[in-house]
Amino acid sequence: MVTDEVAGSFKPAKATSGIKVADLDSESALTHRPGKEQVESTREMAEETIPLLVPQAKETIGDYEFGGKGGGWLAFSSLDFVGTTMASPSLFLQTSSFLTRFTQNPSPPSRQNLFASRHNIRCCSISATSSSSAPSKAFEIPWGCEIESLESASELQQWLSDSGLPPQKMGIERVDVGERGLVALKNIRKGEKLLFVPPSLVITADSEWSCAEAGNVMRRYSVPDWPLLATCLISEASLMKSSRWSRYISALPRQPYSLLYWTRSELDQYLAASQIRERAIERITDVTGTYNDLKIKIFSKYPELFPEEVFNMETFRWSFGILFSRLVRLPSMDGKVALVPWADMLNHSSEVETFLDFDKSSMGVVFTTDRSYQPGEQVFISYGKKSNGELLLSYGFVPKEGTNPNDSVELSMSLDKSDKCYKEKLEALQKHGLSSPQRFPLQITGWPLEMMAYAYLVVSPPDMSQKFDEVR
Numbered sequence: 370m371v372t373d374e375v376a377g378s379f380k381p382a383k384a385t386s387g388i389k390v391a392d393l394d395s396e397s398a399l400t401h402r403p404g405k406e407q408v409e410s411t412r413e414m415a416e417e418t419i420p421l422l423v424p425q426a427k428e429t430i431g432d433y434e435f436g437g438k439g440g441g442w443l444a445f446s447s448l449d450f451v452g453t454t455m456a457s458p459s460l461f462l463q464t465s466s467f468l469t470r471f472t473q474n475p476s477p478p479s480r481q482n483l484f485a486s487r488h489n490i491r492c493c494s495i496s497a498t499s500s501s502s503a504p505s506k507a508f509e510i511p512w513g514c515e516i517e518s519l520e521s522a523s524e525l526q527q528w529l530s531d532s533g534l535p536p537q538k539m540g541i542e543r544v545d546v547g548e549r550g551l552v553a554l555k556n557i558r559k560g561e562k563l564l565f566v567p568p569s570l571v572i573t574a575d576s577e578w579s580c581a582e583a584g585n586v587m588r589r590y591s592v593p594d595w596p597l598l599a600t601c602l603i604s605e606a607s608l609m610k611s612s613r614w615s616r617y618i619s620a621l622p623r624q625p626y627s628l629l630y631w632t633r634s635e636l637d638q639y640l641a642a643s644q645i646r647e648r649a650i651e652r653i654t655d656v657t658g659t660y661n662d663l664k665i666k667i668f669s670k671y672p673e674l675f676p677e678e679v680f681n682m683e684t685f686r687w688s689f690g691i692l693f694s695r696l697v698r699l700p701s702m703d704g705k706v707a708l709v710p711w712a713d714m715l716n717h718s719s720e721v722e723t724f725l726d727f728d729k730s731s732m733g734v735v736f737t738t739d740r741s742y743q744p745g746e747q748v749f750i751s752y753g754k755k756s757n758g759e760l761l762l763s764y765g766f767v768p769k770e771g772t773n774p775n776d777s778v779e780l781s782m783s784l785d786k787s788d789k790c791y792k793e794k795l796e797a798l799q800k801h802g803l804s805s806p807q808r809f810p811l812q813i814t815g816w817p818l819e820m821m822a823y824a825y826l827v828v829s830p831p832d833m834s835q836k837f838d839e840v841r
């Protein structure tokens with residue numbers, strides 16, 4: 370699983386900015402969410418999330434490995450924020466009005482009047498099987514597109530091939546799973562390498578910003594990759610056609626499917642029985658904290674480079690939603706994280722195991738098919754061996770019931786406090802980094818060996834005390 374690697378990968382080398390890192394993680398089951406007016410959503414968030422803006426403890430599920438490591442899509446990030454940053458209620462409420470106010474051209478290349486036109490946007494739906502993504506009116510991010518309309522897809526393809534993407538055996542089309550995806554245009558063999566996206570078309574923390582000055586400021590503050598990329602994406606998006614990434618950004622969803630858009634009451638209601646409820650709250654908290662931190666430490670000091678009309682909670686919700694659902698970790702580039710246009714049109718299937726990586730021989734981002742495809746069939750990769758909850762948390766969808774062999778639920782086990790050997794057993798657990806209670810993930814295909822050892826320890830009689838240490 371990518372989980373822990375990711376959580377560990379984004380600690381800033383130097384903390385010159387004073388920005389800290391919180392580990393994010395995720396896990397299990399879920400339900401359905403109805404469409405709702407986004408304006409109302411955000412207002413509710415303003416009212417309801419404030420008492421929760423305290424980082425939660427890291428859950429343990431990410432510590433267990435079921436599958437091969439592999440690379441691929443990131444499920445979690447480490448975001449930066451200092452301490453327990455509190456969001457101001459007015460911050461959320463203001464966004465509704467300032468989105469219509471923006472008229473400045475703060476710095477060259479000029480940002481256009483981004484927020485002048487209003488569009489209705491779709492609310493996030495969470496199920497691959499559900500087509501009930503009720504329309505919703507929301508804060509209108511004035512970039513991106515409605516993915517089901519395929520608007521911008523052909524322009525993206527044209528721009529990519531003009532910019533060095535070699536001819537492809539796949540095209541962007543409407544699909545049954547994931548709404549929009551890459552579909553085979555020709556026969557594709559098992560074991561074939563596909564994509565070959567050159568590094569010049571990949572966005573990483575090292576990429577040049579169209580507004581170089583803004584990029585330089587962020588680097589001067591040693592902002593770590595995730596918040597840096599989130600800010601970069603907004604900066605590029607706000608420059609519209611003056612950005613070299615404008616064709617890419619125009620093809621991104623105007624509202625990514627993401628739990629970041631759920632209100633507190635929706636999380637409570639639809640994830641009531643799920644352990645990911647807390648993780649979702651934690652994630653929303655961290656994104657909010659990260660934005661507030663950047664605002665206090667950097668944006669407020671350079672308002673001409675980072676005007677609040679552009680760099681605000683709503684645009685950060687969008688950019689983090691995009692990163693959570695599209696950022697890739699490339700194992701062959703020392704785990705570097707990247708947005709890979711074109712490759713990020715691939716949807717996930719738990720029936721394949723192949724993932725994206727940088728191929729040193731062809732100098733491009735590729736994946737190798739682990740099955741064949743006929744023309745017209747959707748081509749998939751794996752976002753990792755993730756539970757339904759993890760998929761919901763990062764990508765905003767849940768696979769069709771019963772189709773995800775990696776789905777899991779957590780079982781909590783603990784020592785009996787009245788056990789005569791309670792103290793010795795607890796010490797044995799602690800030696801191995803375990804605690805009481807301790808949560809273990811259960812999958813349909815099995816459970817961690819450690820869980821069995823834990824269970825044996827719990828029931829072991831005192832005359833087995835010599836063996837308590839064998840808990841692992």
Ligand SMILES: C[S@@+](CC[C@H](N)C(=O)[O-])C[C@H]1O[C@@H](n2cnc3c(N)ncnc32)[C@H](O)[C@@H]1O
Binds near residue numbers: 549694714763
């Ligand atoms: C990397 S993007 C893939 C391309 C995306 N379908 C698009 O049109 O932009 C990841 C997003 O695709 C959708 N997605 C990917 N795999 C899916 C699946 N198996 N079922 C439903 N939605 C999926 C989710 O909305 C997810 O956030």
